[in-house]
Amino acid sequence: MLRYLQLLTQGTDATNSGTARHHRNREGSDTTTEQASSHANGLEDKLTSETHLRRFTETVLDSRQQEIEDREMEKDELVLRVEALENELASTQRQLEEAQDQVFRLQPCRKDITESEAKDAYKTLVGNVQRWVENRAGHVIDELETGRLMSRAAPPEGSRLVTLLREQSRRCINVSQSDEFQIMGAIMNYLHITMFSKSFYCPLDDGDDGGTAVWIDELEETMSQLQRALTYQPAFKARRQRYINFVVDDLTSLLSIIVPRTPPADLQASVRRSIVEPAADLVHQLHLAPSIYSLKWPARSASTRLEVYQCFNLANGGTPIDLSGTKSSSPARRNVMYLFDIAPGLFVERIEDGRKLGLKAIVKPTVLVTNAGGDISQGPTVMRWLWDGIPSSQGSSRSASRASSARRPAGSSVSSSGRSRY
Structure with a gap:
């Protein structure tokens, strides 16, 4: 249990x-x-x-x-x-x-030689120099790479080759693997100095002073400034004065029709002092300037291009009216009506680095307009009177001035560009 x-x-x-x-x-x-x-x-x-x-x-x-x-x-x-x-x-x-x-x-x-031929020939020359350097400079470059070259002293004539290196090449003189190109540059610079940069690549006379080459240099400089050089000739002043006298006499004769009570001598002096001589001095300077100056009248479309002109308002006594910045549909031009041309404008084309820049207006062409509105008032005028006095056999073909058909020195008249339009 x-x-x-x-x-x-x-x-x-x-x-x-x-x-x-x-x-x-x-x-x-x-x-x-x-x-x-x-x-x-x-x-x-x-x-x-x-x-x-x-x-x-x-x-x-x-x-x-x-x-x-x-x-x-x-x-x-x-x-x-x-x-x-x-x-x-x-x-x-x-x-x-x-x-x-x-x-x-x-x-x-x-x-x-044509441009294409010159182009091909120069390319061949440069190629020849390049291949020569590649084939001939290999040995010295190999000695440089093995160190044998640096153990020898450089020959004295080597300094001339270095002086042929241009500034930028000298700045890159320590650049590795550039030897062939440096040598090419030195060779081409030598060719330029000894041949290409001269007026003529070899002597043209037996003299030691290079007199012919100097004469060519002087002639080339004169040709580049031909107009200015011609003004320095002793006979230029006499030619210029004769032409000014001709223009003064011709213009005085024309203006005497509308100012018959002024003594001829006084009228002639006034025309010379106030009109002809200032114009001659101006055109003289314009034609010797490096830029291209020209006078241009308004274009046929002047009525729609009033914004580019200087406008005188007939309805207000000929006071200027500024329409710049407006358009033909602008409210400011609603009642403005183009009448006719008063003066051509002065324009310039600047030359910079051998290139022409755009055409620029220095002084706008001047035109007459009215803003009175409605129909233009009609009445007798002096010009109509003069026109009616033209013999019918001559009509509109009659010359306004003997100066228009007279023989002028080239470039001596402002009106030579009068056909141009703006």
Whole structure:
């Protein structure tokens, strides 16, 4: 009986112990499950974030790829346009060279080199220098690379070659792998100094002073400023004065018709002092200026372009009326009517670096307008009187002045550009 009770007690303890272990195992399992679930949720969130990031990255890459493709298409279009323009330029240059060749062929006494021939010949010269350097300078460059060259003293005549290097070449004298190009540059500079930069590449006389070459230099300088040089001739002042006297006499004769009561001497002095001599002094300076000056009358479309002219208002006694910045449809020009031209304008084309700049108005052309509105008042005028006095056999072909048909020195008259329109 006692043994039975002992066994029963041990069995109960074992049962209780097993139950406790099961409890602990269950609690541990629950904890593990919670941890696994939390970890899974974290992985899921991370995966979602990575997915969003990947999609965003793909979108950005797709957009960038599209931009690159668009730029490539634009680049291809620009390349095609550049090629077309280059072909057009080459065609134009060929046409120009052919035209120049034709001009030269029309001169049988001369056989001048054409631009295309000169271009090809110079390219050949430069190519010859380059190949010579490549074939001849290899040995000294090899000695430099092996170190043997630096162990020897440089010959005295080497200093002359260095002096042929231009300023920028000297700044790059330590650049490696540049020797062939430096030597080429020195050779071409030598050719330029000894031949290409001279008036003539070899002596033209047996003298030691180079007198003929000096004379050519002086002649070239004179030809570049021919008009100014001609004004320095002793006979120029006399020729100029004779022409001024002619213009004064001619203009005085014309104006005496409308001022008959003024003594001829007084009228002549007035015309000379107030009109002719100031005009002659001005045109003298204009024609010797480096820029191109010209007089231009208003264009035939002046009535629609009053904004570019200086306008005198007939309805207000000839006072100026400012129409700049207006248009033909502007309210300020509603009643303004163009009448006729008063004076041409003064224009200039500047020359900078051998190029002409745009035409610029220094003084606007002057025109007469009226803003009275309605019909223009009609009545007798002196000009009509003079016109009616013209013999019918001469009519409108009659010359207004002997100066218009007289022989003039070239470039001595302001009115030489009077046919130009603006």
